[in-house]
Amino acid sequence: MxxxxxxxxxxxxxxxxxxxxxxxxxxxxxxxxxxxxxxxxxxxxxxxxxxxxxxxxxxxxxxxxxxxxxxxxxxxxxxxxxxxxxxxxxxxxxxxxxxxxxxxxxxxxxxxxxxxxxxxxxxxxxxxxxxxxxxxxxxxxxxxxxxxxxxxxxxxxxxxxxxxxxxxxxxxxxxFPEAEIAQRPEPVPVEERRYAFAYVGGLKAVQGAREIPEVAAALPEGARAVVAGWFDDEAVERDARSSEGWPRVDYLGGVAHERAIEAIRDAVCGIVVDHPISNYLDSYSTKMFEYMACAVPVVCSDFPLWVRLVGDADCGITVDPMDPRAAAAAIEKLLTDPDEARRLGANGRRAILERYNxxxxxxxxxxxxxxxx
The missing domain is CATH 3.40.50.2000 (Glycogen Phosphorylase B;)
Known part of the structure; x- marks a missing residue:
């Protein structure tokens, strides 16, 4: 041979x-x-x-x-x-x-x-x-x-x-995210996490860049959010920074992937409030799966595809993405029921290990x- x-x-x-x-x-x-x-x-x-x-x-x-x-x-x-x-x-x-x-x-x-x-x-x-x-x-x-x-x-x-x-x-x-993220030791207990919610990824208007600080503004006194990502439009960034809720947001800017994962793991939940445009309705959001890998519940837009995914995995709450108060209410529910937050987060982590990795x-x-x- x-x-x-x-x-x-x-x-x-x-x-x-x-x-x-x-x-x-x-x-x-x-x-x-x-x-x-x-x-x-x-x-x-x-x-x-x-x-x-x-x-x-x-x-x-x-x-x-x-x-x-x-x-x-x-x-x-x-x-x-x-x-x-x-x-x-x-x-x-x-x-x-x-x-x-x-x-x-x-x-x-x-x-x-x-x-x-x-x-x-x-x-x-x-x-x-x-x-x-x-x-x-x-x-x-x-x-x-x-x-x-x-x-x-x-x-x-x-x-x-x-x-x-x-x-x-x-x-x-x-x-889908790496299984290694979901295999890490559990994040700090829900009750000890610094942030009510995390958002990582692009900060376009159609990705809810204006709504995210409004969600933070509608949360109970003392609750804070962490946001990591890049604005692609100066007007959108200006609107977000002038929002009533922006002082309650710790904005990290564009950070390395590992730093974004750390931020997610220090939050009670992760949010995705993409607008219901045709390009998003039939596609998955990468950040949703990263939240699941980090064992935090997902609060996301109520698109039919996402409703099915979140329902099948039993890993979060779907809301009207154009209604910041609805997202804030879902987050407040998780803040006041840490056992439920833990259960949903564990379910999401399991789904990553078994299917979405x-x-x-x-x-x-x-x-x-x-x-x-």
């Missing part, structure tokens, strides 16, 4: 839009692949960086604006992928579909990681003029249809997204690459 050395393919993850520290891209996919022994680097639209989470980062610079990001920066991402002599390019942004097609023509294996329902996402982008949204959404749908047939594989973040792509080449890899999802990603080469 010939003694042929097995050479692992060079895998390069590409993003021009997401932050280098993105939980799904860096901490889950890339870091997990490195630990599994793959040759992996992350090419990102950021300045050159030292390795993060054990992952080599190839920075290609910052964009000047959205147009610059879509063209000049995307071209730099393409050139970096060529310099890296990547065998497999796994990209994460619809803006890079044209880059993926070029790389495919040049002989690279290409994977498109679809985080969102892009046409629906475009229809909900406030900064795009209303008369242009439908046309751009149609263009995105056509681009994804072409990419779905040209690329070697599609990685979909949810089953709903997967339905839009060819079944034979689509793998669903959901953005990254290790199960990563096995599907790890098995994908060998099939491509």
């Amino acid at each position: 010939n003694d042929i050395a097995h050479v692992r393919p060079r895998i390069r993850h590409l993003t021009s839009v997401h932050r280098v520290e993105d939980t799904r891209i860096l901490h889950r996919e890339c870091a997990s692949l490195v630990r599994a022994g793959h040759d992996v680097a992350l090419i990102a639209g950021r300045p050159a960086r030292e390795p993060l989470a054990g992952v080599r980062v190839v920075g290609v610079g910052l964009p000047r604006n959205r147009i610059d990001r879509a063209f000049r920066l995307s071209w730099r991402v393409f050139r970096a992928a060529r310099r890296e002599r990547a065998d497999i390019c796994h990209f994460h942004d619809p803006e890079l579909i044209w880059v993926g097609l070029l790389l495919k023509l040049l002989g690279c294996r290409v994977v498109y990681d679809v985080h969102e329902d892009v046409p629906l996402q475009i229809m909900n982008k406030w900064w795009i003029p209303w008369y242009a949204r439908r046309f751009l959404a149609w263009g995105a749908a056509v681009a994804e249809w072409i990419g779905g047939r040209a690329f070697d594989a599609i990685v979909a973040a949810t089953p709903t997204i997967a339905e839009k792509f060819p079944v034979a080449k689509t793998v669903v890899v959901q953005n 990254w290790e199960t999802e990563f096995a599907k990603l790890d098995a994908l690459y060998p099939r491509l080469v």
